[in-house]
Every structure is written in C-alpha cells, then in structure tokens.
Amino acid sequence: MARWLLWSLAMRSLLHQSFDPASRFARLMLAEKGLAARLVETGVGNEALARHNPALTIPVLIDEPPTGGEISVAPVAAIAEYLEEVYRDPPLLPSTSAGRAEARRLLHWFDVKFETEVNALIIRRRLDAKTQGRRWGEPEPIRQAAEAFAWHFDYLNYLLERRAFLAADRLTIADLVAAAHISVSDYFGLVPWSDFPDVRQWYARVKSRPSMRPLLADRLEGAAPAQCYADLDF
Amino acid sequence: MARWLLWSLAMRSLLHQSFDPASRFARLMLAEKGLAARLVETGVGNEALARHNPALTIPVLIDEPPTGGEISVAPVAAIAEYLEEVYRDPPLLPSTSAGRAEARRLLHWFDVKFETEVNALIIRRRLDAKTQGRRWGEPEPIRQAAEAFAWHFDYLNYLLERRAFLAADRLTIADLVAAAHISVSDYFGLVPWSDFPDVRQWYARVKSRPSMRPLLADRLEGAAPAQCYADLDF
Numbered sequence: 001m002a003r004w005l006l007w008s009l010a011m012r013s014l015l016h017q018s019f020d021p022a023s024r025f026a027r028l029m030l031a032e033k034g035l036a037a038r039l040v041e042t043g044v045g046n047e048a049l050a051r052h053n054p055a056l057t058i059p060v061l062i063d064e065p066p067t068g069g070e071i072s073v074a075p076v077a078a079i080a081e082y083l084e085e086v087y088r089d090p091p092l093l094p095s096t097s098a099g100r101a102e103a104r105r106l107l108h109w110f111d112v113k114f115e116t117e118v119n120a121l122i123i124r125r126r127l128d129a130k131t132q133g134r135r136w137g138e139p140e141p142i143r144q145a146a147e148a149f150a151w152h153f154d155y156l157n158y159l160l161e162r163r164a165f166l167a168a169d170r171l172t173i174a175d176l177v178a179a180a181h182i183s184v185s186d187y188f189g190l191v192p193w194s195d196f197p198d199v200r201q202w203y204a205r206v207k208s209r210p211s212m213r214p215l216l217a218d219r220l221e222g223a224a225p226a227q228c229y230a231d232l233d234f
Numbered sequence: 235m236a237r238w239l240l241w242s243l244a245m246r247s248l249l250h251q252s253f254d255p256a257s258r259f260a261r262l263m264l265a266e267k268g269l270a271a272r273l274v275e276t277g278v279g280n281e282a283l284a285r286h287n288p289a290l291t292i293p294v295l296i297d298e299p300p301t302g303g304e305i306s307v308a309p310v311a312a313i314a315e316y317l318e319e320v321y322r323d324p325p326l327l328p329s330t331s332a333g334r335a336e337a338r339r340l341l342h343w344f345d346v347k348f349e350t351e352v353n354a355l356i357i358r359r360r361l362d363a364k365t366q367g368r369r370w371g372e373p374e375p376i377r378q379a380a381e382a383f384a385w386h387f388d389y390l391n392y393l394l395e396r397r398a399f400l401a402a403d404r405l406t407i408a409d410l411v412a413a414a415h416i417s418v419s420d421y422f423g424l425v426p427w428s429d430f431p432d433v434r435q436w437y438a439r440v441k442s443r444p445s446m447r448p449l450l451a452d453r454l455e456g457a458a459p460a461q462c463y464a465d466l467d468f
Contacts, residue, residue: 053339054389067331071332071335073339075339077338077342078335078341085334097301100319101306104312105289105308108311109289
C-alpha cells in the first residue's frame with residue numbers, strides 16, 4: 001500500500017524519535033495491535049509537542065478512538081494502558097492479576113531502571129550529541145556500561161530460565177519494552193550477545209516479528225549500524 | 235478495632251516509608267478503596283524488599299487477591315492499575331478513555347516530573363539526611379524550589395479552572411498522587427499556599443477526606459511539622 005494512503009487511512013499519529021527507546025516501544029505496541037500510525041519525528045522544542053503533552057516528553061500518541069473525539073496520550077506507560085483498553089485484540093498483557101503486575105513491573109524496569117543504569121551511560125550521550133549536531137567527543141564509560149549490561153542481562157537470563165517470554169509464556173509489553181531498549185544499544189554494537197545465549201535466543205524470536213521490521217530499517221545519519229543490528233541470525 | 239485485629243484480618247502489607255511521596259500515594263489509594271493493610275516501614279537495604287521487588291524501590295504492595303495466591307506489586311504506577319482492576323469499587327480512574335489517559339498522565343507528572351523538579355531540591359535531601367542519621371547541613375536551593383513550586387502550582391491552577399478535581403469532575407488517582415507529593419512539602423512548611431488560593435481550596439477538600447487522616451498524623455523524628463500541616467482550615 002502506498003505510504004500516503006496508509007497515512008490518510010490512519011487518523012492516528014505518534015510524535016516520536018526513531019532512536020528513542022520509549023518511542024520504539026510505542027511503535028512496537030501499535031504494530032503488534034495492527035494499528036497504522038503516522039510517525040512524526042519530533043524534537044523536544046517542538047510546538048506540537050507542548051500542545052499535546054505539557055510534560056514535553058516523547059512519545060505522544062494522538063488518536064481518534066472508536067468512541068469519537070481526539071485524544072493525546074503520554075507518557076509511554078499511559079499509552080500502553082490506553083492501547084490495551086481500547087484495542088483489546090491481540091492482548092499484550094497477561095490475563096491474570098499476577099501476570100499483569102509482572103508485565104507492568106518490567107515495563108517500569110526498562111523505562112526507569114534500564115534507562116538510568118544502561119542507556120544514560122552511552123546511548124543518551126551519543127543521541128544527545130547527534131541532536132545537537134556535534135560528534136560525541138568525550139571518552140565513554142565503556143567498562144561501566146559493560147558491567148551494567150552484564151547485570152541486567154543476568155537478570156533477564158534468570159527470568160528466561162523460568163518462562164518462554166519475559167513476563168509470561170507468551171509475548172507481552174515486557175518483551176516489547178525490552179526489545180525497544182536493547183535494539184538501540186544493538187544499533188551501536190554494544191550488546192554482549194556472546195555471553196548471554198539465552199537472552200540472544202529470546203531476542204532473535206522477538207526480532208523476527210513483523211513489528212520489528214521498521215525499527216531494523218531505521219538509520220541514524222552519520223552512524224552506520226553494527227553488523228548484527230538487522231541480521232535475524234546474529 | 236484493636237490494631238492487631240486489623241493486622242490479622244488484612245492479609246495485605248505495604249512495604250513503605252512514611253514520608254516517601256509514592257508510598258503515601260499507595261496508602262491513599264488503599265484507604266479510598268477501603269482496603270486495610272499492614273504498613274511495614276522498609277529501608278532500601280531491607281532483605282524483604284529485594285525478595286518482593288528486585289528493583290529495590292518502595293512502595294511494594296503484597297496482597298492476597300480474591301482469586302488466591304500471594305502477589306507482590308511495584309512500582310506505584312503498577313499498584314494503581316492492580317488496585318483498580320482487582321478492587322473496582324469505588325473506581326479511582328474516570329470511565330472514559332480520555333479521562334483515564336488524563337489521570338494516568340498526571341500520575342506520571344507527579345511520579346517523575348514533580349519528583350525531579352520539586353522534591354529533589356529540598357525534600358529528598360532532608361529525608362536522605364534523616365535516613366542516614368545526620369542533620370541536613372548544606373544550604374538549600376530555596377529560591378530554585380520556590381520557582382519550581384510556582385511553576386507547578388500555576389499548572390495545577392490552570393487545570394482546576396476547568397475541573398473540580400485535577401483530572402475530572404470527581405476524585406481520581408491524579409488527586410491522590412498530587413496530595414501525596416504536596417503533603418510531604420507541606421510538612422516542612424514549603425508550600426506557597428497564599429499565592430495559590432484555588433489550589434489551596436482543592437487541597438483543603440482532599441485533605442479533609444478520611445483517607446488523609448493517617449498521613450496527617452505521621453511525625454518525622456526530630457522535625458516537627460509546619461503549623462498548617464494537619465490543620466484542615468489552613
């Protein structure tokens with residue numbers, strides 16, 4: 001289908017940035033629910049952003065739900081709940097209370113803990129430099145980042161010894177938020193795959209889903225992706 | 235009812251800290267839903283905490299839901315969704331998609347933005363000093379804090395010109411999270427009430443609810459509350 005046709009059919013937009021992990025998580029949820037959306041690359045100073053989200057964060061989902069009206073939803077945790085309530089099929093949360101709590105715990109694990117402990121060390125610096133039109137010049141805390149990765153991947157490993165997916169025996173928002181975050185580090189070749197075969201196997205399964213394809217096609221100007229990035233047999 | 239009896243009836247605990255805004259938010263939700271819970275003051279190094287929440291944050295709700303089993307729920311945004319799904323009456327989220335999105339947006343507004351821009355300036359320093367058994371000695375950025383408060387209260391004012399409560403025309407989680415955060419600053423006498431009569435009027439309404447009573451009775455060792463703290467006609 002021609003791109004403009006998809007756009008005109010979808011009265012739905014996502015204000016996002018291609019390499020922002022939270023934005024990627026929103027794109028994955030939309031795709032898994034089969035919802036087309038116009039992607040609007042949005043800088044933080046953008047006026048549209050202030051109008052739709054006074055907190056000035058991305059992503060923001062602008063939707064016209066089946067019940068009518070236009071609605072702006074942010075931050076990404078609220079987008080997850082909104083999509084799950086309004087577009088139920090397929091569900092991206094488990095059906096039991098315990099399963100739902102586990103999936104939401106992991107959503108915040110990545111949104112807050114992984115973001116602070118891993119992304120902040122390297123990814124954020126590179127992306128910020130990029131947005132500000134300069135090269136990242138400072139030495140990066142590579143060893144610190146490697147340690148943070150190892151700690152987090154040990155934990156994912158622990159979860160995957162017990163379940164087929166992170167929060168349950170089927171795909172949930174926990175896998176999507178995790179894949180969204182990990183994919184950005186993977187673009188820069190920072191993920192220690194060889195030390196974590198079980199996590200790699202899980203990521204290979206998520207990576208081969210159609211919802212991941214547009215993310216794997218993203219390119220950051222002036223920074224080619226690591227070889228493994230779009231390779232399904234990495 | 236004797237306290238031990240309430241405890242033994244409630245197969246439900248909240249790992250919390252009395253002056254942690256997120257913990258206070260959880261206590262308010264439980265009270266509004268009429269759910270008794272054993273409150274367990276919990277330091278971050280506590281072993282029970284690691285077992286129930288690997289992210290080592292508070293609050294953590296440990297519940298035995300009507301469907302059976304024991305379940306640990308964290309962080310506070312997940313506790314809000316859990317309580318709303320399992321104990322529906324009274325609802326603390328609006329019924330429309332737009333209203334629910336608005337209430338969730340404001341939950342994260344306080345949990346992230348207010349926490350970073352206001353609490354971090356003064357409250358967190360005082361509480362951290364307290365937990366570490368020392369007096370807060372450094373000069374506090376009072377002017378910065380006053381500016382941050384003014385900015386946030388201007389925004390609450392804007393919301394309250396349009397609605398009786400923050401996210402809707404009735405009480406929702408947005409009011410509870412806001413009151414939880416503001417109440418801690420209020421204990422220290424830091425809230426510029428006289429400049430914001432509409433916000434004060436809204437807070438007076440929330441403050442007079444039975445759910446707020448236990449919070450207003452909390453005392454921090456070695457730091458008496460500001461006069462207005464427990465006064466319903468402040």
